[in-house]
Amino acid sequence: MKWRLVTALVAVAVLVAGGTLVAARGAWLLDQRAYPGSRFGSSLDELLTQFGLRLPGCPVEELRYWSGDNIEDTFYLTFTADPSCVTAFVTDNGLTPGEPLPGDRLALGKDSRVRGWGWPFTGAGVYATFSGEPKPEVDVDVVVDPPGRRVFVHAFETG
DSSP: OHHHHHHHHHHHHHHHHHHHHHHHHOGGGTOTTBOTTOOTTOOHHHHHHHTTOOOOSSOOEEEEEEEOOTTSOEEEEEEEOOHHHHHHHHHHTTOEEOOOEEGGGOTGGGOHHHHHHTOOOOTTSEEEEEEEOSSTTEEEEEEEOTTSOEEEEEEEEOO
Protein backbone atom coordinates (compact mmCIF):
# COMPACT_ATOMS: atom_id res chain seq x y z
CA MET A 1 0.00 0.00 0.00
CA LYS A 2 2.82 2.37 0.90
CA TRP A 3 4.52 1.77 -2.49
CA ARG A 4 1.29 2.60 -4.36
CA LEU A 5 1.04 5.89 -2.52
CA VAL A 6 4.69 6.73 -3.28
CA THR A 7 4.23 5.74 -6.94
CA ALA A 8 1.08 7.85 -7.21
CA LEU A 9 2.81 10.87 -5.66
CA VAL A 10 5.79 10.51 -8.01
CA ALA A 11 3.45 10.24 -11.01
CA VAL A 12 1.57 13.37 -9.95
CA ALA A 13 4.84 15.27 -9.44
CA VAL A 14 6.08 14.26 -12.91
CA LEU A 15 2.80 15.35 -14.51
CA VAL A 16 2.80 18.69 -12.70
CA ALA A 17 6.45 19.34 -13.58
CA GLY A 18 5.88 18.38 -17.22
CA GLY A 19 2.78 20.56 -17.50
CA THR A 20 4.58 23.49 -15.92
CA LEU A 21 7.51 23.07 -18.30
CA VAL A 22 5.24 23.02 -21.35
CA ALA A 23 3.32 26.07 -20.13
CA ALA A 24 6.45 28.00 -19.19
CA ARG A 25 8.66 27.19 -22.18
CA GLY A 26 6.10 27.17 -24.97
CA ALA A 27 5.09 24.89 -27.76
CA TRP A 28 8.65 23.99 -28.82
CA LEU A 29 8.29 20.75 -26.89
CA LEU A 30 5.36 19.83 -29.09
CA ASP A 31 6.47 21.40 -32.39
CA GLN A 32 6.53 18.60 -34.92
CA ARG A 33 8.02 20.97 -37.52
CA ALA A 34 11.44 20.83 -35.84
CA TYR A 35 13.82 18.27 -37.28
CA PRO A 36 15.12 15.72 -34.75
CA GLY A 37 18.07 17.03 -32.78
CA SER A 38 17.06 20.68 -33.10
CA ARG A 39 18.04 23.02 -30.28
CA PHE A 40 16.19 22.14 -27.12
CA GLY A 41 14.34 25.10 -25.66
CA SER A 42 13.96 27.52 -28.58
CA SER A 43 10.68 28.02 -30.42
CA LEU A 44 10.51 28.82 -34.12
CA ASP A 45 9.59 32.43 -33.29
CA GLU A 46 12.62 32.76 -31.00
CA LEU A 47 14.91 31.36 -33.70
CA LEU A 48 13.49 33.66 -36.37
CA THR A 49 14.11 36.62 -34.05
CA GLN A 50 17.64 35.45 -33.20
CA PHE A 51 18.58 35.24 -36.88
CA GLY A 52 16.66 38.37 -37.93
CA LEU A 53 14.29 36.58 -40.29
CA ARG A 54 10.57 37.00 -40.91
CA LEU A 55 8.26 34.50 -42.49
CA PRO A 56 6.02 35.92 -45.21
CA GLY A 57 2.56 37.08 -44.24
CA CYS A 58 0.94 34.56 -46.57
CA PRO A 59 0.28 30.86 -45.97
CA VAL A 60 3.26 28.52 -46.01
CA GLU A 61 3.23 24.73 -46.08
CA GLU A 62 5.70 21.95 -45.32
CA LEU A 63 7.60 24.18 -42.90
CA ARG A 64 10.50 22.44 -41.15
CA TYR A 65 13.44 23.86 -39.21
CA TRP A 66 16.54 22.96 -37.23
CA SER A 67 18.95 24.93 -35.10
CA GLY A 68 22.14 23.96 -33.35
CA ASP A 69 22.73 24.59 -29.68
CA ASN A 70 24.25 27.81 -28.45
CA ILE A 71 27.74 26.60 -29.41
CA GLU A 72 26.76 26.17 -33.05
CA ASP A 73 24.45 29.09 -33.80
CA THR A 74 23.09 27.83 -37.09
CA PHE A 75 19.52 27.80 -38.37
CA TYR A 76 18.01 25.84 -41.24
CA LEU A 77 14.48 26.48 -42.49
CA THR A 78 12.44 25.20 -45.40
CA PHE A 79 8.88 25.86 -46.53
CA THR A 80 6.68 25.82 -49.61
CA ALA A 81 4.53 28.76 -50.72
CA ASP A 82 3.15 30.48 -53.79
CA PRO A 83 5.85 32.18 -55.89
CA SER A 84 4.54 35.64 -54.92
CA CYS A 85 4.88 34.66 -51.27
CA VAL A 86 8.44 33.44 -51.87
CA THR A 87 9.22 36.80 -53.51
CA ALA A 88 7.77 38.58 -50.45
CA PHE A 89 10.01 36.47 -48.17
CA VAL A 90 13.10 37.45 -50.18
CA THR A 91 12.12 41.14 -50.24
CA ASP A 92 11.02 41.36 -46.60
CA ASN A 93 14.32 39.89 -45.44
CA GLY A 94 16.45 42.21 -47.58
CA LEU A 95 18.05 39.39 -49.54
CA THR A 96 19.91 40.07 -52.76
CA PRO A 97 19.98 37.75 -55.77
CA GLY A 98 23.06 35.68 -56.41
CA GLU A 99 24.14 33.53 -59.30
CA PRO A 100 21.57 30.91 -60.34
CA LEU A 101 23.17 27.49 -59.90
CA PRO A 102 22.41 23.88 -60.78
CA GLY A 103 21.70 21.74 -57.73
CA ASP A 104 25.00 19.87 -57.94
CA ARG A 105 26.90 23.17 -57.52
CA LEU A 106 25.00 24.42 -54.47
CA ALA A 107 27.11 24.52 -51.32
CA LEU A 108 23.96 23.94 -49.28
CA GLY A 109 23.35 20.73 -51.20
CA LYS A 110 26.70 19.36 -50.01
CA ASP A 111 25.73 19.81 -46.34
CA SER A 112 25.28 16.35 -44.80
CA ARG A 113 22.43 17.58 -42.59
CA VAL A 114 20.22 18.69 -45.45
CA ARG A 115 20.89 15.49 -47.37
CA GLY A 116 19.70 13.60 -44.30
CA TRP A 117 16.51 15.67 -44.24
CA GLY A 118 15.87 14.94 -47.90
CA TRP A 119 16.31 18.45 -49.24
CA PRO A 120 16.07 17.63 -52.95
CA PHE A 121 18.94 19.39 -54.68
CA THR A 122 19.71 17.82 -58.04
CA GLY A 123 21.64 18.79 -61.12
CA ALA A 124 18.41 18.71 -63.13
CA GLY A 125 17.31 22.29 -62.47
CA VAL A 126 18.76 25.73 -61.93
CA TYR A 127 18.09 27.12 -58.46
CA ALA A 128 17.75 30.82 -57.64
CA THR A 129 20.13 31.90 -54.89
CA PHE A 130 19.96 34.84 -52.52
CA SER A 131 22.02 36.09 -49.61
CA GLY A 132 21.98 38.82 -47.05
CA GLU A 133 22.61 40.02 -43.54
CA PRO A 134 19.20 40.52 -41.94
CA LYS A 135 20.88 41.76 -38.77
CA PRO A 136 24.46 42.44 -37.68
CA GLU A 137 26.66 39.34 -37.41
CA VAL A 138 24.14 37.08 -39.17
CA ASP A 139 24.62 35.77 -42.70
CA VAL A 140 21.82 34.10 -44.62
CA ASP A 141 21.95 32.00 -47.77
CA VAL A 142 18.68 31.12 -49.48
CA VAL A 143 18.00 28.70 -52.33
CA VAL A 144 14.69 28.61 -54.21
CA ASP A 145 13.75 25.60 -56.31
CA PRO A 146 13.20 25.98 -60.07
CA PRO A 147 9.39 26.28 -59.87
CA GLY A 148 9.88 29.11 -57.35
CA ARG A 149 7.75 27.52 -54.63
CA ARG A 150 10.15 25.82 -52.21
CA VAL A 151 12.54 27.86 -50.07
CA PHE A 152 15.66 26.53 -48.33
CA VAL A 153 17.39 28.78 -45.79
CA HIS A 154 20.72 28.51 -44.00
CA ALA A 155 21.43 31.26 -41.48
CA PHE A 156 24.42 31.47 -39.18
CA GLU A 157 25.91 33.88 -36.71
CA THR A 158 29.31 35.21 -37.70
CA GLY A 159 30.28 36.90 -34.45
